[in-house]
Amino acid sequence: MARDAGRRPTIYDVAKEAGVATSTVSRALANPDRVNERTREHVLAVAERLGYRINPLARALPSGRTQTLALCVSDVTNPHFFGIIRGAEQQTRASGYTLILGDTEESPELESNHVERLGGSVDGFVIAASRMADAEIRELAGKHRLALISRQVDGVPSVMVDHEDGTRQILEHLASLGHTSVIYLAGPRRSWTAAKRWQVIRSTARQLGMTPTRLGPFPPAVRGGAAAADAAIGQGATAAIAHNDLLAIGMLRRLAGRGVRVPADISVVGYDDIFGADFCSPPLTTLAGPFEEAGRLAVDLLLGSRDGRTRARPASQVVLPSHLAIRESTGPAPRPR
Amino acid sequence: MARDAGRRPTIYDVAKEAGVATSTVSRALANPDRVNERTREHVLAVAERLGYRINPLARALPSGRTQTLALCVSDVTNPHFFGIIRGAEQQTRASGYTLILGDTEESPELESNHVERLGGSVDGFVIAASRMADAEIRELAGKHRLALISRQVDGVPSVMVDHEDGTRQILEHLASLGHTSVIYLAGPRRSWTAAKRWQVIRSTARQLGMTPTRLGPFPPAVRGGAAAADAAIGQGATAAIAHNDLLAIGMLRRLAGRGVRVPADISVVGYDDIFGADFCSPPLTTLAGPFEEAGRLAVDLLLGSRDGRTRARPASQVVLPSHLAIRESTGPAPRPR
DNA sequence: GTGAAAGCGCTAACAT
DNA sequence: ATGTTAGCGCTTTCAC
Numbered sequence: 001m002a003r004d005a006g007r008r009p010t011i012y013d014v015a016k017e018a019g020v021a022t023s024t025v026s027r028a029l030a031n032p033d034r035v036n037e038r039t040r041e042h043v044l045a046v047a048e049r050l051g052y053r054i055n056p057l058a059r060a061l062p063s064g065r066t067q068t069l070a071l072c073v074s075d076v077t078n079p080h081f082f083g084i085i086r087g088a089e090q091q092t093r094a095s096g097y098t099l100i101l102g103d104t105e106e107s108p109e110l111e112s113n114h115v116e117r118l119g120g121s122v123d124g125f126v127i128a129a130s131r132m133a134d135a136e137i138r139e140l141a142g143k144h145r146l147a148l149i150s151r152q153v154d155g156v157p158s159v160m161v162d163h164e165d166g167t168r169q170i171l172e173h174l175a176s177l178g179h180t181s182v183i184y185l186a187g188p189r190r191s192w193t194a195a196k197r198w199q200v201i202r203s204t205a206r207q208l209g210m211t212p213t214r215l216g217p218f219p220p221a222v223r224g225g226a227a228a229a230d231a232a233i234g235q236g237a238t239a240a241i242a243h244n245d246l247l248a249i250g251m252l253r254r255l256a257g258r259g260v261r262v263p264a265d266i267s268v269v270g271y272d273d274i275f276g277a278d279f280c281s282p283p284l285t286t287l288a289g290p291f292e293e294a295g296r297l298a299v300d301l302l303l304g305s306r307d308g309r310t311r312a313r314p315a316s317q318v319v320l321p322s323h324l325a326i327r328e329s330t331g332p333a334p335r336p337r
Numbered sequence: 338m339a340r341d342a343g344r345r346p347t348i349y350d351v352a353k354e355a356g357v358a359t360s361t362v363s364r365a366l367a368n369p370d371r372v373n374e375r376t377r378e379h380v381l382a383v384a385e386r387l388g389y390r391i392n393p394l395a396r397a398l399p400s401g402r403t404q405t406l407a408l409c410v411s412d413v414t415n416p417h418f419f420g421i422i423r424g425a426e427q428q429t430r431a432s433g434y435t436l437i438l439g440d441t442e443e444s445p446e447l448e449s450n451h452v453e454r455l456g457g458s459v460d461g462f463v464i465a466a467s468r469m470a471d472a473e474i475r476e477l478a479g480k481h482r483l484a485l486i487s488r489q490v491d492g493v494p495s496v497m498v499d500h501e502d503g504t505r506q507i508l509e510h511l512a513s514l515g516h517t518s519v520i521y522l523a524g525p526r527r528s529w530t531a532a533k534r535w536q537v538i539r540s541t542a543r544q545l546g547m548t549p550t551r552l553g554p555f556p557p558a559v560r561g562g563a564a565a566a567d568a569a570i571g572q573g574a575t576a577a578i579a580h581n582d583l584l585a586i587g588m589l590r591r592l593a594g595r596g597v598r599v600p601a602d603i604s605v606v607g608y609d610d611i612f613g614a615d616f617c618s619p620p621l622t623t624l625a626g627p628f629e630e631a632g633r634l635a636v637d638l639l640l641g642s643r644d645g646r647t648r649a650r651p652a653s654q655v656v657l658p659s660h661l662a663i664r665e666s667t668g669p670a671p672r673p674r
Numbered sequence: 675g676t677g678a679a680a681g682c683g684c685t686a687a688c689a690t
Numbered sequence: 691a692t693g694t695t696a697g698c699g700c701t702t703t704c705a706c
Contacts, residue, residue, distance in 0.1 A: 011699070011700065020676075020677085021677045021678070022678095022701095023677065023678080023679090024675085024676060024677075026699095026701060027676085027702095029700095030700090034675080035676080036675055039675080039676080053453075054700085055698090055699055055700070056457050057397050057398050057403065057457065057458060057699080057700090058682095058699030058700040058701090059699080059701080060394045061398055061681095061682045061683070061684090061698085061699080062681075062682045063682085063701070066394065068437075068458075076419065076426060077419045077422075077423050077612075079416060082413065082416075085413055085414075085438075086414050089439075098437060098454070098455065099439075100435060100436065100437050100438070101422075101426065101437070101438040102436075103423065103426050116390075117435070119390065120390060120392050120394065121393040121394060121435075249616060253616060275414075275416060275612070275613060276613035276616065276617075279589075279590060279613065280613075280616045281616070347682095348684065349683080358693045358694075359683090359684080360684095360685080360686080361693075362684095363686085364691095364692085367684095367685080371691080372691070372692080373691055373692085376691080391684085392682090392683055394682085394683080395684040395698095396685080397684090398682085398683080398684070398698045399683095399685045399686075399697070399698045400685065401698080
């Protein structure tokens with residue numbers, strides 16, 4: 001009786017057709033060097049002829065390895081993550097893996113949900129801009145292979161764009177323009193980067209003789225810009241650092257609406273150099289970084305340690321250089337009235 | 338002997354601990370109503386206590402259903418797809434499924450590669466802006482569950498934003514501003530929408546007494562804008578319709594660089610109303626549509642027909658309404674010199 | 675180098 | 691309503 005036509009051929013079909021055992025087919029497919037060359041070629045030819053495709057599920061069951069990675073971002077619609085997503089996707093594919101994308105919508109609960117839900121069907125996680133607490137991240141890192149982007153936690157591999165040095169660059173730029181005070185429009189309370197940036201702004205501003213003020217938190221989105229701009233104006237700010245470009249662009253818009261000139265009346269700086277930062281008006285001065293590279297590296301970190309269960313070396317924490325893209329939203333401090 | 342601590346508990350562990358058969362555990366988990374309420378509660382409690390998590394792989398092997406969908410887009414970094422991605426992701430998750438994202442980089446080969454590679458581990462595909470030929474799409478639709486976005490192929494379910502009617506809106510807008518000719522800066526040769534739009538532009542422009550011209554193709558990205566703008570200027574155009582907003586924004590930039598005023602010297606229109614279209618300078622007149630909704634619907638279409646092998650009704654082809662977002666990049670036709 | 679056979683964790687007949 | 695059991699398609703000892 002012939003194979004029934006509708007079904008996808010399995011290694012049994014190939015084995016029978018080739019006159020060998022299923023184990024030989026399996027080996028020919030997965031460990032080519034552990035089988036006689038002629039046998040292998042024959043098996044492969046038969047497989048080809050039958051239109052055999054490996055069944056990833058069946059392959060994954062015994063081994064527990066799915067060749068799949070998950071990437072969680074806090075907001076898929078934030079252009080900031082585009083580069084990260086693309087980089088991670090490319091590197092994942094280049095390594096023969098598949099990428100699952102998860103949107104965690106700024107929620108630490110959704111984040112751990114994702115991990116919980118996908119834990120069984122994924123070989124590891126890349127989490128970008130995690131909103132989870134350090135302890136929770138460490139706990140997850142104990143159960144799953146994990147790499148972080150834009151977040152550092154002891155003992156967990158991560159890749160960062162150097163926003164600490166970048167923040168210093170921003171402040172020096174502002175100081176060189178004669179600003180004597182600076183306002184930070186903060187990101188979400190849960191945001192690790194927001195806390196970090198404020199720390200650096202506070203200490204560095206003082207070193208440079210500037211007065212730092214923090215306002216917020218504001219939603220890190222364009223819609224958060226109106227409130228942020230109003231708050232900055234209310235403070236009589238001459239220089240404002242927004243938590244990210246989305247917020248900065250929203251501010252620019254509100255400022256324009258209120259007739260406040262940028263940078264004549266107030267300078268505005270953002271973070272990330274997202275799509276649009278170079279063509280908003282005025283074009284935004286912002287901290288740029290190699291985020292696509294970050295995505296790629298995070299995947300490498302994850303896959304690199306795949307050989308052993310236990311990591312001998314301490315988890316790598318990569319820091320990528322950032323640079324300030326100076327455009328037209330920053331200028332000399334206005335003369336005091 | 339106690340269960341070994343390191344391993345994830347399986348239904349066997351739960352069954353033994355609860356004093357029932359594995360099939361009962363399985364039923365309690367998957368078909369709650371096919372088991373005695375008390376038994377079910379007991380089983381569930383034990384599972385909970387043991388920290389049991391279902392193994393999606395093992396579940397998928399017998400049934401062949403992975404509760405996973407794949408979304409392929411032609412370019413993950415194109416903001417146009419953000420809405421689609423987000424919508425699809427939400428609806429997928431809401432349906433208890435997981436979403437895999439694939440970037441096909443404008444290549445029909447990569448597209449079918451993806452399908453080929455993921456075919457075994459996914460319950461269906463949503464393909465946005467497919468670059469494949471109709472025949473190939475039909476063939477894939479025969480082997481896999483498939484839904485299209487921004488593409489129509491007979492017999493394949495799809496959801497579109499009405500760019501035909503939208504194109505008519507654009508032309509009427511331009512005609513009402515006194516333009517007597519219009520240039521279409523075409524998208525990729527493989528792009529189905531590009532061909533469709535040109536058809537509509539050509540026929541409608543004539544109805545409205547305008548002279549249509551097509552230039553290109555151009556890469557549908559900001560970097561394509563310089564060549565497109567130069568070409569448009571070369572033609573002495575007073576009105577230009579770019580294949581998408583990315584291209585339009587690139588044109589705006591080049592036009593500004595060359596000292597050509599928009600819209601005084603030339604009007605520019607785009608498609609998609611992407612992030613940034615409202616804050617570039619000048620803000621772009623563009624065809625807007627509910628793309629997030631499109632993403633959601635495509636997933637619904639895919640999952641909706643999941644009950645039967647065969648579709649009794651013809652595949653649904655949903656068309657969503659579009660509307661023209663009129664901003665400052667379009668204005669009255671310049672007086673002939 | 676190759677074959678036989680026992681799982682991987684779950685589902686789904688089929689019995690009871 | 692619940693238990694028994696035979697797979698799902700592949701990998702992987704363990705023999706030969």
